[in-house]
Amino acid sequence: MTQVIKEKDNIFSAYKFISRTREGRDPAWLVNLREKAAVAFESLDFPTTRVEEWKYTNVAPILKVQYRESFDPDPNGLNKLSAGNIEPFTFAESRGSQLVFINGSFSRGLSNLANLAAAANGCVVSNLGEIPNEYAIVARDHLAAYADYRDGAFTALNTASVSDGAFVYIPDGNVVETPIHLLFISAAEGPVASHPRVLIVAGAGAGATIIESYVSLSEEVYFTNAVTEVVAKEGAVIKHYRLQQESERAFHVATTHTHQERGSDYASYAISLGARVARHDLNVALTDENIETTLDGLYVVTGEQHTDSHTTIDHQKPHSVSNQLYKGILDGRSHAVFNGKVFVRERALLTDARQLNKNLLLSADAHVDTKPQLEIFADDVKCAHGATVGQLEDEELFYLSTRGIAPERARALLTYGFAEDVISRIKLKSAREQLNRMVLDKLHQSLEVE
């Protein structure tokens, strides 16, 4: 216990730092929120593997590192980064609608909202710390309303540290065709901890496509502790791409909370490729009727990587549909965890819930722990869930070899084929192509795929 407190004091003093540096610059409600979260953080312990939800993911290595404060926007001359430096991480469809953060700090120079200004009436995409006055009430009403800082130390720490972050507000009835890219880049020399915060609010009948990506310009050890909240009001349609491509020495802990109202349609595509240790919790509350929820996921880990995907789909009312497909590819001595809970509450009659987790092990030393869980308290529902763990099929490899395809290429082709159905669901062309390349590169494959 003494050990834990010491770690908290030494390493995670960010929120103290932020309250000093931003004194007098933030609105009272935000200062108040940070203070309440800080109090909560002081009383919370970081989870150990004795906690059921963290059984397979040991956060101790994250806490051992001495991180630097990351709130100086220019600790290493990072503001000198040019558009060229970050170009590989951007997408053709969203170069005029991107918010860029470096080590958690908003970069005005690299952000570009030119395409949104013309396209979207009343749509607000801004740094959380600089929300126009007339929309501050939206942020105040929704920020930390879904990700409860009293529930866990990581969320509390993030909330206690809120300063810069991404705020996306799509007013009622407004459909924004241009995808909006929220790009979080880690680039410091030496270990930094950053606490990215995202709030997305789509009004009634609104529509948006959001890409949230976490990338690295360095191969350093650092820590990203991200919290994202998504609100889909009545009839809103949100496509949410989440790409985690951190340095393979980095730590990434993130939580996404999505709140869906009547008739809304939320589709999440969570891609996890990077980090030494990665954990993503995705919690979706289906709070009313006729909701559609799609959770697709792909994790690819090699070497000593560890990735943990925890999802909760909470059907609270009748007539909603959820579909989940998470696929994993594991090589080397990597370890993956999938834990997917589907709740069908007593009132959630006529729920249709499907959940599937499939894993492909490319190495005898790779390891996966998968636990799909259904908890049904209602009658007259359609629910299915399952998990598989397999290897490349010898007969498939032989078939390809009889067509002149060398063993390594055959393995690449079959591995790609395994992931293809998740990748092909990504409708954004450049994101899909980039993902194709990244997945194949990651597996040391040079296969050319159309």
Add this chain to the structure above:
Amino acid sequence: MLEIRNLHAVIDGKEILRGLDLSVKAGEIHAIMGPNGSGKSTLAKVLAGHPSYEVTEGEVIYEGRNLLEIEPDERARLGVFMAFQYPIEIPGVSNANFLRLAYNEKAKSEGRDELDPLEFDDLIREKLKVVEMDASFINRSVNEGFSGGEKKRNEILQMAVLEPKLAVLDETDSGLDIDALRIVAGGVNKLSNQDNAIILVTHYQRLLNYIEPHFVHVLYRGQIVKSGGKELAVELEKKGYDWIKGASARV
């Protein structure tokens, strides 16, 4: 082109081929017939290099080289092709990507230019005609959700793309209705020429109504027990394999 001498092959400790001899020259079509369990499919798989089969004795010389020492993918690039009795489904890999990769691997090994997707598209459209297949075929995942007939046609499409010197067709006629059989056989006939050789492995004579072999061999208990012209197939059809079994027992 192909010389098989005293070939013995074992799977799971069981000897299936027991001293098989066969000689095939360019321009020839050979039919290997025989009852179930005689070793027909084993012969096809040994020629393709299936890792589950162990050759314990004998030799296979292909174009002057010891075929048994060559890896399956290298055999394919050297012009050996096997059409599978049960073609494998490969989810998530489009027929187009698969065929182009296979084509380019062979082209590369022969020092020819590889084709980009557009160039390959032109080529594949010509090849599709050989098996009377629709262009939509090539955008589907390899064999996934294909009917039995479509899978066999897809095998012949691959043969058309790869233009092998030696094609071994393992029960390509099995499970085909009469229309599919006509198309598959027609495709094989179009691909047969003076420079290549085809070995048809089949249980039934009916395929030979469409593809006329130069030689018919009867395989029984892992050996070729009788060889002849196409009339041998007709005789087998009339008398059944019991005639061979009886004859073989007397030898």
